[in-house]
Amino acid sequence: MIRINFSNIMKDSIGKEGLLKGDFKKVNIKGINEIIASKKYPELDFLNLPYEDTSAVKEMGRYARGFDYFLLLGIGGSALGPRSILESMSPFHNLRSKSGVFIYDNVDPATLKNILNLIDLKKTSINVITKSGSTAETIASFMIIYQKLKDENLKPEDHLIVTTDPERGNLRKIVNDYGLKSLPIASGVVGRYSVLSPVGLLLAEVIGVNSDDVLKGAKDIHERCMNPKLWENPAYLFSSGLYLLKKLKKRNVTVMVPYADRLKSFSEWFCQLWAESLCKDGKGLTPYPSIGTTDQHSQLQAWMEGPKDKVVVFLSIEDYGADIEMPDVFSKMEGLGYLSGHTLAELIKIEQEATELALTKNGRPNITIKVPVIDAYHLGQLFHFFEIATAVTGFLYGINPFNQPGVEEGKNLTYGMMGKKGYEAKKEEFERYRKGKKLEL
Ligand code: PA5
Numbered sequence: 001m002i003r004i005n006f007s008n009i010m011k012d013s014i015g016k017e018g019l020l021k022g023d024f025k026k027v028n029i030k031g032i033n034e035i036i037a038s039k040k041y042p043e044l045d046f047l048n049l050p051y052e053d054t055s056a057v058k059e060m061g062r063y064a065r066g067f068d069y070f071l072l073l074g075i076g077g078s079a080l081g082p083r084s085i086l087e088s089m090s091p092f093h094n095l096r097s098k099s100g101v102f103i104y105d106n107v108d109p110a111t112l113k114n115i116l117n118l119i120d121l122k123k124t125s126i127n128v129i130t131k132s133g134s135t136a137e138t139i140a141s142f143m144i145i146y147q148k149l150k151d152e153n154l155k156p157e158d159h160l161i162v163t164t165d166p167e168r169g170n171l172r173k174i175v176n177d178y179g180l181k182s183l184p185i186a187s188g189v190v191g192r193y194s195v196l197s198p199v200g201l202l203l204a205e206v207i208g209v210n211s212d213d214v215l216k217g218a219k220d221i222h223e224r225c226m227n228p229k230l231w232e233n234p235a236y237l238f239s240s241g242l243y244l245l246k247k248l249k250k251r252n253v254t255v256m257v258p259y260a261d262r263l264k265s266f267s268e269w270f271c272q273l274w275a276e277s278l279c280k281d282g283k284g285l286t287p288y289p290s291i292g293t294t295d296q297h298s299q300l301q302a303w304m305e306g307p308k309d310k311v312v313v314f315l316s317i318e319d320y321g322a323d324i325e326m327p328d329v330f331s332k333m334e335g336l337g338y339l340s341g342h343t344l345a346e347l348i349k350i351e352q353e354a355t356e357l358a359l360t361k362n363g364r365p366n367i368t369i370k371v372p373v374i375d376a377y378h379l380g381q382l383f384h385f386f387e388i389a390t391a392v393t394g395f396l397y398g399i400n401p402f403n404q405p406g407v408e409e410g411k412n413l414t415y416g417m418m419g420k421k422g423y424e425a426k427k428e429e430f431e432r433y434r435k436g437k438k439l440e441l
Contacts, residue, residue, distance in 0.1 A: 001220065002371050002381045004234045008356065009241045009311065009365045017308065017363040019244055024230060026247075027240040027396065033228045035395050043402035045188025046387055047226075049196040050218035050380070052186075054211045057198045060161055060183055061205025064125040067159075069100045070206045071119060073141045074129035074199075077191025078163075079105035080272050081383070082129075082203040084265040085195070085214075088374055090207045091262050101207060107137045112144065121145075121152055127161045129199055131185050133169025136414065142171075156180065163198050190402050192273045193391075195383050209376045217380025225388045235385055238367065239392040242285060242311055245365055251311045254285045255303060258315035259292035259352040262374050266315075267291060270386055277390045277401035284397060293351045300355065304362055312359060312366040315382075316352050319373040320345045 011018035036044065064070055072082055083103050086093060094100045102115045126145055130138040149156045157179050164171040166184035175182045183198035194200070196218055201211035225235035245251040254274060256267045271287035278284035290299055292314070303312050323345040331337035339347075352368075359366045371378050394401025416426025 002369055002378060002385065004238060005368045005370065006237055006241055008360045009245060009367060013360055014363045014365055017249055017365060019241065019248065023244050023248060024240055027230065027243065029228070029230045029236060029240075032236065032392055032395050036226070041400070041402055042188040043190050043193065044391070045186050046190075046193035046196070046391075047222070048186070049189065049194075050215045050222055050384060052197070052215070054201060054215065056183060057201045057211055058205055060181065060198075060202055061211075063181070064127070064161060064202065064206045065099070067125040068098070068123035069102065069119040069125070070203070071115065071124050071126045071145070072101070072103045072129065072203060073105075073126065073138050073145065074103075074163075075105045075135060075137045076272060076276075077194050078129035078131065078135075078138065078199055079103055080192075080265070080269040081195025081200040084263075084269040085200050085204050085209065085379065086207060087265040088260075088262040088379055089204065089209045089376060093207060097207075099206075101203070104141055105137075107140055112141060116148070121148060121154060121159070124159060125161060126159050127163060127202060128171065129163040130169075130171055131165055131189070131191050131194065131199075133164050133171030133173075136411070136418070139170070161202070163202065192276055193387050193402070195269070195387075196380065200383075204376070211376075213376035214380035214383075217377035218384035219380075220377075221381040221385050222388075225385060235388040235392055238385075238389045239396055241367065243393060243396040245311050246285060249308075249365070251309055251365060252285055253288055253310040255288045255290055255299075255310050255312045256315075257290040257292045257295065257312060258317075259348055260315070260317050260320070260374060261291065263315055264289075264291050266379075266382065269383075273386060273390050276404040276407070277394050278397065278399070280397075280399045280406065283399060285393070292355065293348060296351065296355060303359060303364060308364075310364070312364065314352055314356060314366060314368045316349070316356075316368050316370050317374060318349075318370060320348070321373060321375075 007013050009019055011020050072079065086101055100119060102119065104112055104115055128138065128142045146156055149159055160180050162171055162175050162180050162182040163185060164182065165187055167187065174180065183202060185194055185197050185199060189197055196215060201214065204211045204214055225233060227233040230236045230240060242254060256270045258267055267289040271289045274285065274287035279286060303310055323343045325343045326339045328340045331340045356366055356368055391401045412423060413426050413430050416423035417430050
């Protein structure tokens with residue numbers, strides 16, 4: 001079970017920049033319990049995902065494993081969760097395995113060209129993921145791949161697996177009209193809370209990870225995070241701590257630092273969840289992705305001595321599942337020999353804790369999440385823990401953690417310029433803007 005140590009956000013540890021137990025009385029936990037119990041938000045359906053049956057996803061996984069390549073088309077919550085499963089569960093996958101897995105989550109033409117040069121469509125299953133069924137980036141790549149399948153005289157229905165809303169959206173209509181294979185994303189569940197649905201679980205199965213293990217981890221942390229008592233609920237304490245550190249100490253940046261390369265994409269997954277859910281109406285907390293120890297030589301200076309606006313969240317790994325000892329070379333050289341006989345796991349763990357202590361001594365708030373080992377079970381716990389903590393933090397701010405109104409205007413302007421019906425005024429506005437950009441050297 002993951003464990004969360006909150007000591008270093010408290011006054012006892014970090015002095016005047018920390019919180020007192022009494023400060024937590026300002027948090028309206030009763031209100032949070034009421035929101036969760038009332039099911040006011042249908043999007044809270046993500047709480048049911050750990051209990052879903054996985055037989056359909058497993059069957060589809062078996063089907064997709066019959067191909068040499070797996071290409072995922074999706075963006076945002078429809079790509080970041082799958083990518084963090086791929087990179088944490090099967091690092092260097094394409095070099096180590098005979099199957100190749102590619103995630104195309106952009107509309108960069110050079111990337112798609114490269115992918116198409118590396119794969120053979122005849123031997124590829126393609127998972128198109130979009131909850132809404134209308135995201136321009138995903139639909140654009142889907143259209144291209146669909147036509148390429150046709151050009152190669154392949155049957156799209158043999159290669160495509162569509163993951164989308166069970167009833168609504170253009171893609172569901174295409175599934176029905178063209179007889180494509182599909183998996184549902186429960187209608188209440190929105191993109192960034194969907195990793196424990198077929199969105200993430202199909203890829204897990206494709207790379208040989210048992211999706212039941214991921215869900216078991218999520219289930220095991222679920223009850224703890226539903227406990228109505230603040231001091232017994234790690235998600236409530238995490239949310240309340242960060243909420244109070246902003247309110248009382250102006251700490252508005254959340255730095256996510258896993259001490260494991262395999263969790264780099266997890267850090268990006270977290271940042272999307274945190275940013276789209278919480279940064280609204282000028283409120284909320286800004287996420288900042290990082291990685292230890294690498295960023296000790298890049299960002300640590302900012303956390304230690306920069307503006308006092310950050311809370312650092314460490315993911316500390318107890319067992320790396322591998323270790324390497326530093327050999328007895330250069331041991332006579334003063335200043336280097338001390339490393340011989342120690343191991344890399346020892347070094348990375350000590351560096352994490354040393355950074356934690358250094359920040360603490362400097363009055364910089366930090367939280368450490370201890371992860372026993374990076375496996376499917378604990379990854380499921382991390383996903384579910386952070387999803388609950390994010391929703392709860394949103395409720396504390398009185399904002400809806402499930403929408404993302406801030407991304408709409410850019411989309412509408414793009415629709416205008418790309419000629420979508422109904423967006424003609426946006427096109428005009430865009431063109432006026434272009435003409436007005438005079439200051440260019
Ligand atoms: O969290 C969200 O809802 C968004 O980030 C979506 O995941 C993203 O916009 C992609 O949406 P869709 O899955 O509908 O294509």
